[in-house]
Amino acid sequence: MAEHTLLDDALIRLDEAAAHLSIDPDVIEKLKFARETTKVRLMIRMDDGSRKSFLAWRCRYDDTRGPTKGGIRFHPASTAEEVETLAFWMTFKCAVMNLPYGGGKGAVQVDPRTLSKAELERLSRAYIQAFARIIGPDRDIPAPDVYTNSMIMGWMADEYAQIVGQHEPAVITGKPISLGGSLGRGDATARGGYYLVRHLSSDLELVQTMRVAIQGFGNAGQNIGRLLAADGHKIVAVSDSEGAVYSGAGLHVDLLLDAKANGKPVSSTVGTSGHEKIGPDELVAVDCDLLVPAALENMIHDGNAASVKAKLVLELANGPVTPEADEILARQGTVVLPDILANAGGVTVSYFEWVQNRQGFYWPLEDIHDRLKTIMEREGREVWNVSREKQVTMRTAAYVHALGRLAEAIEAHGTQSFFTS
Numbered sequence: 471m472a473e474h475t476l477l478d479d480a481l482i483r484l485d486e487a488a489a490h491l492s493i494d495p496d497v498i499e500k501l502k503f504a505r506e507t508t509k510v511r512l513m514i515r516m517d518d519g520s521r522k523s524f525l526a527w528r529c530r531y532d533d534t535r536g537p538t539k540g541g542i543r544f545h546p547a548s549t550a551e552e553v554e555t556l557a558f559w560m561t562f563k564c565a566v567m568n569l570p571y572g573g574g575k576g577a578v579q580v581d582p583r584t585l586s587k588a589e590l591e592r593l594s595r596a597y598i599q600a601f602a603r604i605i606g607p608d609r610d611i612p613a614p615d616v617y618t619n620s621m622i623m624g625w626m627a628d629e630y631a632q633i634v635g636q637h638e639p640a641v642i643t644g645k646p647i648s649l650g651g652s653l654g655r656g657d658a659t660a661r662g663g664y665y666l667v668r669h670l671s672s673d674l675e676l677v678q679t680m681r682v683a684i685q686g687f688g689n690a691g692q693n694i695g696r697l698l699a700a701d702g703h704k705i706v707a708v709s710d711s712e713g714a715v716y717s718g719a720g721l722h723v724d725l726l727l728d729a730k731a732n733g734k735p736v737s738s739t740v741g742t743s744g745h746e747k748i749g750p751d752e753l754v755a756v757d758c759d760l761l762v763p764a765a766l767e768n769m770i771h772d773g774n775a776a777s778v779k780a781k782l783v784l785e786l787a788n789g790p791v792t793p794e795a796d797e798i799l800a801r802q803g804t805v806v807l808p809d810i811l812a813n814a815g816g817v818t819v820s821y822f823e824w825v826q827n828r829q830g831f832y833w834p835l836e837d838i839h840d841r842l843k844t845i846m847e848r849e850g851r852e853v854w855n856v857s858r859e860k861q862v863t864m865r866t867a868a869y870v871h872a873l874g875r876l877a878e879a880i881e882a883h884g885t886q887s888f889f890t891s
């Protein structure tokens with residue numbers, strides 16, 4: 471039997487949600503396939519004068535509810551299928567949050583750590599040269615993702631402006647503040663998840679001081695660690711691609727943040743302040759109340775899900791829990807706050823950035839936080855209510871909530887019954 475792919479797994483969630491709604495079959499037909507995926511080979515000049523090429527993609531999965539929106543990932547393991555799956559998730563994430571967007575995603579198959587800064591800039595600009603006709607403020611709006619950042623978005627926005635001959639900051643979000651970025655975008659993904667957990671804490675019967683394990687200590691992982699530690703929660707374990715650290719008494723988050731700011735792995739803190747080294751898979755099994763996957767896809771799978779002791783999983787990463795692991799976690803009573811809701815703070819503040827760029831009027835940080843909190847709490851509450859009413863997991867509830875909105879928009883163009891009756 472052929473192995474099932476990441477996209478197959480994602481589509482399982484669509485079928486699960488559809489079973490709880492009475493929607494026109496056309497809706498499922500439309501959402502089962504990406505609208506368009508463009509593949510190119512980017513050729514850049516390396517510092518030593520040689521030329522090197524990299525595979526790159528941009529997928530616009532569905533644009534029924536608005537221009538497609540989604541990040542650009544630089545990763546050596548990226549594939550077309552991963553890009554389409556991420557774009558599918560973005561379609562549902564924007565619908566969960568009721569943002570006026572469809573879903574998109576892009577990637578370059580590259581390990582950016584092997585490039586010099588000048589090569590990285592040339593690659594980023596080459597991406598925009600290749601996809602300038604696909605993206606646009608009313609068409610498809612990229613943003614940062616794994617191993618891309620605000621500086622890269624700044625180069626990309628500049629390249630786009632040069633191609634179209636005018637400033638067009640709304641074409642890309644996650645830009646540096648000085649180039650039209652929004653205040654509050656830096657920690658928006660983690661902050662959204664943080665507001666969600668706080669809002670549902672009594673429904674979820676969370677303890678006052680949680681023990682927290684964080685897998686992946688980049689943008690999302692570092693910021694959730696900082697926010698939760700500031701509220702007095704104990705961060706007991708964190709990991710990055712090079713290792714994991716643990717302290718039953720609570721890790722020193724500032725020490726970890728300093729190490730990362732200086733380009734060192736979290737394991738460089740082992741031996742100081744009671745930090746002990748643990749194996750990467752041990753992190754998932756650490757005795758804690760909250761587990762935050764904030765690295766990559768499929769990190770919690772049928773091989774390690776049974777070892778999860780946390781009562782709550784906050785998916786800041788996209789797709790960190792496989793469908794098999796979902797079943798195991800549900801059986802053992804672990805609640806999973808799903809990616810399309812839990813990490814939607816990032817795209818929500820990206821949406822605020824796009825709105826500010828278009829109106830040429832910039833909001834103070836308090837306004838960003840207030841608006842993000844309002845939307846996270848409103849949609850989080852709706853998903854919670856669907857999960858109670860239908861007696862389904864929070865993941866299925868989030869998909870039902872999003873699919874309802876997508877179906878309404880797709881059906882508004884006319885369904886089979888309209889044309890045949």
Ligand SMILES: NC(=O)c1ccc[n+]([C@@H]2O[C@H](COP(=O)([O-])OP(=O)(O)OC[C@H]3O[C@@H](n4cnc5c(N)ncnc54)[C@H](O)[C@@H]3O)[C@@H](O)[C@H]2O)c1
Pocket residue numbers: 614615616617618659685686687688689690691709710711712750764765766767786787788813814816817
């Ligand atoms: N940054 C955002 O705004 C945003 C928004 C929505 C979703 N996400 C998702 O959050 C996840 C992390 O994104 P990010 O922006 O923080 O990326 P990042 O590049 O800043 O950080 C990724 C982190 O994961 C670590 N990592 C990689 N492989 C690992 C492994 N095998 N075990 C443990 N750690 C590992 C890296 O060392 C790094 O610390 C991704 O799934 C991304 O799609 C990010």
